[in-house]
Amino acid sequence: MDYFLELFLGGLTRGSIYALIALGYTMVYGIIELINFAHGEIYMIGAFTGLIVISVLTMLGWNSIAIIILAALIAMLYSAAYGFTIEKIAYKPLRGSQRLSALISAIGMSLFLQNYVLLAQTSNFLPYPNLIPTWDFLKPVGHIVRSTEIVIYIAAALVMVALTYLIKFTRMGKAMRAVAQDRDMSMLVGVDVNRVISFTFIIGSSIAALGGVLVASHIGQVNFYVGFIAGIKAFVAAVLGGIGSMPGAVLGSLVLGWTESFFTGYISSDYEDVFAFVFLVLILIFRPAGILGRSDTDKV
Amino acid sequence: MLKLQNIETFYGNIQALKSISMDIAEGEIVTLIGANGAGKSTTLMSISGVVPPRAGEILFQDQPIHGLPPNTIVSMGISQVPEGRRIFPYLTVLENLDMGAFLRDDKDEIKNDIAYIFELFPILAERRNQPGGTLSGGEQQMLAISRALMARPRLLLLDEPSLGLAPLVVKRIFDIVRKINTENNTTVFLVEQNANLALKTAHRGYVMENGRIIMADAADKLLANEDVRKAYLGI
Numbered sequence: 001m002d003y004f005l006e007l008f009l010g011g012l013t014r015g016s017i018y019a020l021i022a023l024g025y026t027m028v029y030g031i032i033e034l035i036n037f038a039h040g041e042i043y044m045i046g047a048f049t050g051l052i053v054i055s056v057l058t059m060l061g062w063n064s065i066a067i068i069i070l071a072a073l074i075a076m077l078y079s080a081a082y083g084f085t086i087e088k089i090a091y092k093p094l095r096g097s098q099r100l101s102a103l104i105s106a107i108g109m110s111l112f113l114q115n116y117v118l119l120a121q122t123s124n125f126l127p128y129p130n131l132i133p134t135w136d137f138l139k140p141v142g143h144i145v146r147s148t149e150i151v152i153y154i155a156a157a158l159v160m161v162a163l164t165y166l167i168k169f170t171r172m173g174k175a176m177r178a179v180a181q182d183r184d185m186s187m188l189v190g191v192d193v194n195r196v197i198s199f200t201f202i203i204g205s206s207i208a209a210l211g212g213v214l215v216a217s218h219i220g221q222v223n224f225y226v227g228f229i230a231g232i233k234a235f236v237a238a239v240l241g242g243i244g245s246m247p248g249a250v251l252g253s254l255v256l257g258w259t260e261s262f263f264t265g266y267i268s269s270d271y272e273d274v275f276a277f278v279f280l281v282l283i284l285i286f287r288p289a290g291i292l293g294r295s296d297t298d299k300v
Numbered sequence: 301m302l303k304l305q306n307i308e309t310f311y312g313n314i315q316a317l318k319s320i321s322m323d324i325a326e327g328e329i330v331t332l333i334g335a336n337g338a339g340k341s342t343t344l345m346s347i348s349g350v351v352p353p354r355a356g357e358i359l360f361q362d363q364p365i366h367g368l369p370p371n372t373i374v375s376m377g378i379s380q381v382p383e384g385r386r387i388f389p390y391l392t393v394l395e396n397l398d399m400g401a402f403l404r405d406d407k408d409e410i411k412n413d414i415a416y417i418f419e420l421f422p423i424l425a426e427r428r429n430q431p432g433g434t435l436s437g438g439e440q441q442m443l444a445i446s447r448a449l450m451a452r453p454r455l456l457l458l459d460e461p462s463l464g465l466a467p468l469v470v471k472r473i474f475d476i477v478r479k480i481n482t483e484n485n486t487t488v489f490l491v492e493q494n495a496n497l498a499l500k501t502a503h504r505g506y507v508m509e510n511g512r513i514i515m516a517d518a519a520d521k522l523l524a525n526e527d528v529r530k531a532y533l534g535i
Contacts, residue, residue: 171402178388178399185386187350190374190403190451 006144007265008258013149013218015257016156019250020211021234022241023163024083024204026249029238030180031200033099037106038086039208040231041113042079044224046209047128047216048117050075054129064131071131072213076206082113083205084198092194110228117224125223128216148218155214159207160250167246172199180244229273236280242293251291301326301487302347302378302455307356307366309339309346316342317353318511324455329481329488331498331519333532334508340491341383343508344457347489348380349373360455375403377454381461383491385444389433393424396432396443400450410450417446420476438469445476455487456480462494470494474501495532499523507532 021043028036053071062070090109094102132148167173178186179196187193215230216222234253241252256276264272283290302324309317316339324330332340345351347358349370358366365373379400388396397417401410418425421442427435432443441461448456458477462470478501480486492498499505499519507515507528515522522528 174395174399175402177391178402181388181390182386184350185382185388186399187370188348188374188380188382188386189399189447190371192369192371 002144003265007261009145009149010265011258011261012254013152013257014261015237015254016152017211017215017230018234018237018253018257019156020159020214021208021230022238022249022253023159023246024208025235025238026241026243026246027176027200027204030244030246031176031197032091032095032102034091034102034106035235035243036086036091036201036204037103037231038090038109038113039204040227040229040234041110041117042083042086042205042227043208043212043230044117044222044227045082045113046075046079046205046212047222047226048121048212049078049209050213050216051126051128051222054131058129064133068131068213068217072210075209075213079209079212080202080206083201087198087201092197110231114224114228121224123224125221128220128222130217130220132217146218148214152214152218155210159210163203163207163246166203172196176200233276236276236283238290239280240283240290242290245290245292245294248290248292255291301328301361302489303357303359304343304347305357305359307343307346307353307358309342309351309353311342311351316511317346319356320508320511320513322506322513322516324487324489326454326487327481327485328504329477329490329502331490331492331502331505332508333492333495333498333505335532336493338508339511340508341459342511344380344382344459344489344491347373347457348378371403374451377452378457379448379451379453379455380457381441381444381448381459383459383463385437385440387432387435387440387443387447390431392429392431393435393443394428396447397424397450400447403451413450413452417449420479421446438465438473441465441469441473442476445473445480449480449486453486455489457489457491459491460493461490462492462497470497477501495528496523 021039024039025036028034050071053074054067057067057070086109090105091102094105130148132151134142135147138145138147167176175186175191175196178191179193183193233256237253237256238249240256241248241250256279259279260272260276263275304320304322307317307320308315320343332343334340342351346353349368353366356366357364360376360378365376388399391399397414404410423439424443424446427439432440435443461473474497477488481488490498490502499522502519505517505519505522506513507522515528
């Protein structure tokens, strides 16, 4: 039973992480129908930014809780700036051209960012300090769940609640839904579509960066390549849930997290990644619209 | 109120509008008729700034608006009901109306306007919580016009409001267009393929062919014109 619970919670952790990345994918897809392949790199840059902030503040002798909060916030801001800039440089000039052009630009941006971090930092794995203390009340179940994981659950849940509120009740959220359904018509009612697109990239990127900092703390290391794998997995999750649908992204992430966790736990851990991609192929064959996806135009 | 001077609009390398000039005075209903592909919708999209013209000037209340982004043009008082109605399919009727008032923040007045719209089109009140995509064609057209009115436009651009609707519904919608014009003093620019109906509704008309304006006159004179009758009225 303990083993099952451990796998269940492990799956929940994976699922929450995937969700933090998949939300950005699915939001951007919902607004401009682009698979933003550079999104995983944003997550990685978030993790690196967090590491830099943590290193500096640790040297200055700050309190560890304050450090992790500040690191997450700065990483979110910095990655948001990256997301904003990437859209302006790599996607906006291609708006109105074929979808494939923007997709190729996205892949190029992803490779560029990976190599940029590789050159600016190092190809080695860097150790990532875990600043979230092990809480006393968790000690009896320490072999099943760690405090970092609890923080990841809470962060993911808060992000989902905040996003739901944003989409349902704010002016910007309404504009996002309208743009997702009909971009030209949104312009005709006075929505500044460029602003909505920039906003979407900023929100998606900062959520991914939050994920990057938390996951790197949880795993304890980071290198320039972590964004690629995490990004691809989150992409699978977003497609599984129905790309363009935000509840779908969360559901897809949880399903993928749990299946991966149980598969590796009970069957074999060697084929973990293979399994995720077999999953993707199966979805694309049998239910291309995903679990919650509509087969037509609606998104966000 | 609206002045187009030598407008040239392109889609890529294809020129859709060739030196279009037009004039619409405050309080008028002006129609633009012509065959499919003549450039009528492009004219509206150029005015709204969605497909900005490459050359020429558009003046709205003596201010140049060509080159301004669509949201600024809406905020100046030009609303468009595009061809095919373009209802947000997954937003409810109420949310669609709310989107029409996107640039306004006078909440109480917006409520009043919605009440006014529900008076104008009682069927929309009945369907207020239904997704826009589930409405019939006629209901969607009513919603599309209502959504445009929610911006309180000075100038209303209507693109083919009769398209694909039953004659009775078309009559209803044109009655409302006249009512909006006389009661709210909203200027209307009406693009139509149904030339007969359009010329009977409007004060003045322009005839468009292959991206050029080939005729401009009072609506009753165009209705009586031999060439117009042959080409567009099928008489």
